[in-house]
Amino acid sequence: MISLLLAAAILVPNDGAQVIQLTAKKFEFSPAVIELRVGVPVVLEVSSLDRKHGFALPDFKIDEQIEAGGVTRIRFVPDRAGSFAFHCSVFCGSGHEDMGGTIVVKP
Numbered sequence: 001m002i003s004l005l006l007a008a009a010i011l012v013p014n015d016g017a018q019v020i021q022l023t024a025k026k027f028e029f030s031p032a033v034i035e036l037r038v039g040v041p042v043v044l045e046v047s048s049l050d051r052k053h054g055f056a057l058p059d060f061k062i063d064e065q066i067e068a069g070g071v072t073r074i075r076f077v078p079d080r081a082g083s084f085a086f087h088c089s090v091f092c093g094s095g096h097e098d099m100g101g102t103i104v105v106k107p
Contacts, residue, residue, distance in 0.1 A: 017040075017075065018036070018040055018041065019042075019045060020042060020043070022034070022044050022046045023046075023049055024046060024053040024066055024088065025048065026092055027088075027092065027095030027096060027099040028099060029086070029100070031101070032100075033101060033104065034101070034102070034103045036105045038078055038081050038107050039078070039079070041075065042077070043073055043074065043075045045072075046071070046073075046074060047066070047071045047072070048066045048067065048068045048069070048070075050068060051068050053092055053099075054089030055088070055089070056086060056087050057085075057103065059084040059085075063089050065090065080105065081105050081107045082104075082105055084104075085100060085101070086100060086102070088100065
């Protein structure tokens, strides 16, 4: 599977956190690559377009359920640089094992 770097919708709320909108659907996340900065708070607004999914980012101890038709907000502060894999943590069919992406945290 080829990962494409897709532009994320980026907003800045009053508290200074970067807001990134992320969508999940069988069997992909969009965008599949998200770039962040060390120490800059972020809120991922994750929505599902088709069914229940999960969003797991093990390196930051994040594992959230994503319900269809709603938005799950995941707030965290990246504390180190690197590339960190995320994946769907709720089985969603025969392509589930390929549903993932990467968060790239820059200094």
